[in-house]
Amino acid sequence: MKPVSISQIDEYIAQVQKTSLIPGVSLAIIKNGKIIHRKNYGYANIENDIPVSDITIFRLYSLTKPIVATGVFQLIEKGKLSLEDPVSKYIPDLPASWNTVQIKNLLTQSSGLPDIVKYEKLDEKEAAEKVFADPINFKQGEKFEYNQTNFWLLERVVETVTKQNIQMYITENQFDGAASKNTVLFSTDSRDIIQNRATPYFNYATGSLQMALPYNGNYLNSCNGLNITMNQFIAWDAKFRTKKIISNASKAKMWEVFPYTKEKSEFTSGWDQRIVNGHISYGFSGGRITAYRIFPKDDLSIIFLANGLGGIFNVENTINQIAYLLDNDIIDYKVAAYETLLKTSKSNITDLKSTFVKLKNDPKYKDVDFEESLNVIGYILLNQDKKTNEAITVFQLNAEQHPKSFNAFDSLGEAYEINKDFEKAISNYTQARELNNDEGYRAHINAKLKELNAARTSLKK
Template structure:
């Protein structure tokens, strides 16, 4: 049996390579670095694509990635280090550490920051302003909802958490994180929230969402949001962090258990723990986070499996956590996300021969394994990818028509079909399907929007 294991690993590694080579092209991702760690051993590590397209520079082991909101996973681990030292408590009101807050903020507790349940207004609305100006504006904004009520992702939470950590540790956040979680002299780990900074070996950031074509993306988020989205790291440094985390060298097992407890929101059943989201795939639970639609970390504690996914851009509407779960499947075939597998199967059918799409759809839908698949949502996603990314209106119409036939009571299906006809300058069918969508959706806001659209189309068609 021991002789078979290396072959199994070699096979799964080859499957991961093949899959990620397809992912680079399929989702228009310039470059990727991936590591798979099983039982504290790296069983797969490879780089795909380019760190810089213009100069044809490939991703390498020296490549440094900005991990955006995945930074929060590192920050919350630092917070739990302070909790272990009895210097901080989840139950502490933030006013214990921060004394210049608006009165209405004072009762918010640390636990509300790390679970994004504070209800505070979001400082990200002012991220292009200097901190003192952004602070003044966000302090003047209204509380959004009662603390603890629900999950609402908010950069103010980790902006304040950074200030608390810095106050307790008497260190800036970069020094605190590097000394407590990395090698403090490691030049492969640093904070920079400005992608315009010229830094040796840092990958170039790309996106096509602003213009529809791939361009260099240079987000500058303000250095006071370092704990929100500012960590930059190599794959090797992240692998070392994962090893320390899994062997309890960063925080102990009791702290992990607390950190991964699902927070009891009072008005929501959203599954989120203290700084980590929970994801269950076919009974296998993982915890992790993602950032900037290009970095993700998943930890499957009962499977002793970790996956690190780092990229420098994305050009298609895909949740990279789904890609990570697919990588997990090649390591353990029981970790199968049938929802995402169904989407990829439909996408493959469209690419190979769209005339087979409905037959593939019907066949998959009959299979009990796919009973929880979001079929309508998947067809809609494929349709919009064809319509706007691929500029293939004819195939988009085929997909949207299938969706409308399969889900005749869905206002959204007919709305999407109408939009595709509108793009195709088929005003008659656009009007017909917008009208149908209104019959199925009586929401006043929606009706007002579609009525306005119908009026515009009728004016154009005169």
Template structure:
């Protein structure tokens, strides 16, 4: 009799847990249907991970509007600036190997810098506090031409003073990687962080290049059915700042390795997630965005107003959102950070 009661209790607990999971998944689905309509998003892929377990993973909508191709597990999404998450981890991997440090001046590795750039440190590149002019203004130029132009521009402020989002920072990190390990930053990321992800993780900065399973980014207009292909083009010397494309499954596997300290140690993570002390206050850590929204604190990055990677450490939640449309804020819509936060609220329900 006791044995039967025990089995019944287990069954009831299983049904309760399964029922709760189904409710959460349905609520997330309803949320995604709503935001797809609100922001006019053709297709997306979403993973919600709680306590190390994937509690929701689903593909929605179309990867390619013209051919009515649905989003599948093989769909590659351009990460845009969410690429920086992997680049930041690569830098900390070199720090753990004692090949560089946060306090290194960039002139310790690069000898052709303007005098006003020489005391900028690695930590200033990671925290976007370098004050350097932005090489993105010369994206259509060859690297040598872009370098000479940005070298001639005026410094914005003294390093460490404030936050100023800047692609020059990651262009310099790319050059430093070539000096320190003899590899481009993009090559290092693929070899070290994605060694077995053939065809599911690639660097390609031309959003119009024909690549198998690539979901091209679309420029969408809220409350309109009109779309244009996003023709952004990141030159190879800016790889690492952007240009990484991957499947949701590859991102989930990467996150698992990150959580298991296979990339960097827990001690190094603590340094990474420490808020940087800008003179003009801004919420940002030593490499990742620190987002405070609706009393929730999360860490991560977003890219192209289309992709996001966020970790809600107090809820043991990770959310990976990859889309081929843009969550453009309006006076009624708050953009991708609010969407991710809404999903986190649903997923955290007990």
């Protein structure tokens, strides 16, 4: 492990914020039980110029799940639950077809149950009636299929066993206790007024960054409802790593990869397992903007909390890059290639092809999906940086290197269309159409070509 360059980490976070239009970030890095970096960046609330601070509360979204899963294993450790228990043992009003589902199926997203999230705007009773009537998707244990029904049911199981609501149970058993002023909060409704909570900002509705107030039914608290400060998360990490929440044996059991019978997936009981150049890590992310990852053998924890984004962003890749900046042996070559190509595209586009060729010819990067990386970079330049010519250069390289990819030509056509080069837009959209046999896609491209031909004719007049 090389000496930690805090300035490099700060520069990287600044780059990520700028590239992905992320308003505010709180970052903590814990190594060998010590906080080696803890910093807040940007704004918790843009319109009132309120910076992210140590008292800023972040909604964790689905990052709630590993904490709830840990709570389930606390009950297992005390003999109050078993992974093999049928869920119907604790929730007697389930449909008969759900009676074979076990606790382990909920934790590992292997239940095959229909997703209650489709009905999240309904109250719990109405949502339950509808999801109970939906068909089972597959036999329990066959494969990983992420849905919110699993942790909705886990919440009901925990509350039945403990005779406490989920907030009280998690607070008393993993944080500072119900009487503490630092009691954690569960709220799946971002419209709720919670003092010091960061305002969420996203670009999903309009394409431009704006205040966004996602909400779910409060019965989905265990799915995505936990709201805490970074200081609370750091304290939780310390207790988790030092056996003050669950034992090492329970942790090892929780982190066993589930043996799905019809597919391979590196998922455990509520946690993703990720291996980065031989370094095993466990963690999860939420809302595309929060993530926690622990590398047990490296005694390294990384906590990244943000309050929104306005562009392309992969929070798991960001965690990997932070880990790499700390220790160059923890290198995700896919992320490394992407970061190298992105930096070259932004700083000196004329070097892009030579940089690409060097990476592609290096055996270390043999598993990199260069087509995806170039496509993402092209759209960052096109939509976020408004550098259309540079984006065209990236898309041209992608089409040249992947001549059988309809998507590469489609993206190049889009860039030319934005640049009002209708001749080249038509040519590349036509090539994309010829490479894709999907009737719906072809119909879409035909309509697009009709519009572009009309625009080209009008331009010539």
